[in-house]
Amino acid sequence: MAPLPTTPFSSTSSPTASPSRSLLHSNSREWDVVVQRNVKSSILLLLVVSTVFVFSVVYTSRGFVAAATGEAISQRPLVTAEELADGPTVVAEDNVAAERQSPAAGISLPSANPSAAAVSPPSTAEQTETGDQSKYILYALTVTVSTYTSKFCDDACVHSLTIFSCVGEVGIQVEEKCDMSMGKWVREPKGPVYTNLTCPTLPDLKNCQKYGKDPGHLFWRWQPDGCDLPRFAPERFLDVVRGKRLAFIGDSLARNQMESLLCLLSQAETPVNAYADAFDKFRTWHFPLHDFTLTVTWTEFYAHAVPVVDADGKPTASFDIHLDRLNTNWTTRLPELDYAVISGGNWFFRVNYLWEGGRRVGCVNCRGEAGLTDFGIAYAVRRVVRAALEGIARCRDCKPGLVTFLRTYTPDHFEHGSWFNGGYCNRTRPLEEREVGLGHIGWELRRVQSEEVARVRETMTTGSRRFGVLDVTKAMMLRADGHPGGHYDKRWVRNASDCLHWCMPGPVDMWNEMLLRRLAEISPPPVVR
Structure with a gap:
């Protein structure tokens, strides 16, 4: 009997292969195909279930909704009072003591979140973190799907998984923020x-x-x-x-x-x-x-204001501003x-006088007029x-x-x-x-x-x-x-x-x-x- 070849041959090409060996190779190849199909089906099913689970968690998460729709105070999409009714922290009722003096000193260039120190709802950090985690979950899912698609999928599988990849990209896009207040002028x-x-x-x-x-x-x-x-x-x-x-x-x-x-x-x-x-x-x-x-x-x-008149009854550049009355021209x-x-x-950069309760209570830019407190422009x-x-x-x-x-x-x-x-x-x-x-x-x-x-x-x-x-x-x-x-x-x-x-x-x-x-x-x- 001729010796077995030392180099591999397929069962169909080897002139010395026996019928039993050919059958063994054939059964093994069919078994590999069955296993591969089962693995592909299992992975696809797992991805489908995982996707449904992730989106059910994400879209029932109040933190994700807040993060997906919220931005820094200056640029976040608009929200109603009811959406923020769960425990917000109120801005200090009057940040006015410091504003009664000139605010020109000690002001630095604002960051992308100019109000972080002034308005900090307790859940903001948690909501942002939750939103970011959800974004990364969706991104990881998209990458996983893409990897699986490129390595294992046939045409039908690619078509099915593309749906979930697109859903993940939409989720990421919803989370994207654009703080239009910070930037630069370009050509x-x-x-x-x-x-x-x-x-x-x-x-x-x-x-x-x-x-x-x-x-x-x-x-x-x-x-x-x-x-x-x-x-x-x-x-x-x-x-x-x-x-x-x-x-x-x-x-x-x-x-x-x-x-x-x-x-x-x-x-x-x-x-x-x-x-x-x-x-x-x-x-x-x-x-x-x-x-x-x-x-x-x-x-x-915005408030009701009337020009201050001089000794001859002529209007001056100054105004009496009634802080407790709005101007009906616009209301x-x-x-x-x-x-x-x-x-x-x-x-407000003029010399103006502030009224409340029917009496003059202070001024702006009045430079210490007798008996009047200059509250400052910001106030x-x-x-x-x-x-x-x-x-x-x-x-x-x-x-x-x-x-x-x-x-x-x-x-x-x-x-x-x-x-x-x-x-x-x-x-x-x-x-x-x-x-x-x-x-x-x-x-x-x-x-x-x-x-x-x-x-x-x-x-x-x-x-x-x-x-x-x-x-x-x-x-x-x-x-x-x-x-x-x-x-x-x-x-x-x-x-x-x-x-x-x-x-x-x-x-x-x-x-x-x-x-x-x-x-x-x-x-x-x-x-x-």
Whole structure:
């Protein structure tokens, strides 16, 4: 008999293989196939059961829901008071003792979570940790599925497991956060969505290119840390707000934002001028194709305020601000709104007097007038913001689903003077962070505003009304190059420099990019089939 071969041969190719050996090899191969199929089926079943188990745990976990929908106070998606009713910690009732003095000293550049020290619900850390763990569970499951798919699956198996891989990716995406308040300005070669020639409603006072301003300030976009702020899409915005009414409530910077939004939206639909009061402080525009109404409502302080008169009975630049009364110019218009964007702060830098209970109780910037306590700007801003937010939360006639955003304080950039005494703003590019004063009062006003939004969320019974923050303070502190300066129609104001308002197009358009992102998060447009 010939010796057995020392090198392996298959049972079908070996000329010396016996029938019994061939049968043994054949049975072994069939058995391997059966085992492999059983293993694949078992692993697939295990993955299916594991997926169902993970998602049942994740989606019944209050911590995951909070983490998936919550962000830092300045940028988390909007929530109702009921969603935070389980044991929140209230902001210290009055962080006002320190605010009665000038807050300029000792203020550092805020972190990505500006309110961590001020507002700390007991469950926040636990919720965030739970959300992160859930994210990693989903990610691990996705990786496991992908590995199994690539190594063991046939076509049918790949198709089945892809479903679970996609589910895991959706879960991760829900958990992603975008703190739009922190970031930097980066070059944008595309330029703005509109130009001074394509916006039919652009006012001359903001038309900087028409009056010779260098166009360099147009080619920048705000890049948040760790995520992107999408370029403004007029059609998407109009789809989101179809059939709604939105109002900007505040001073001339609220009007600046309304004018910017008009220009942006006019690239998709021409607005109709529906109303203007005699002093041009209240305006209404309508977009008939989308049944969307856009308004601006004037108020310097939210609170009721009247000019202080001099000895001749003429109004001065100062105001008596009644901290316990809201200005009815804007409160009477609230019931018709679906969305409100409130803003302010710059009028508090005047010498103003604070009233409560029908008597003068103090002042702001009064420099120690006899018998009066100077409470400081931050204290006054906190009081009126609190009153405004509480007024909205308690509004009896307002729509149950009213959504309110507070846009944070934005500073001026005057250098070597002010409006009429030689001040100017002739920068040609955004500032570097090191060029922004760490002691700027803007950081303190931003903190106060964010804290008060957190407070109304946590202490007021608001039903389905929601409150959020459009935190633009840092972004705008860096844009000393984005103001008109002396580039405006001098027929309106002579020998002045405007380093407070914003050119259009310009950095102000970013406010509405941020607004669109927040609106789309809470009111996604209907899917057209």
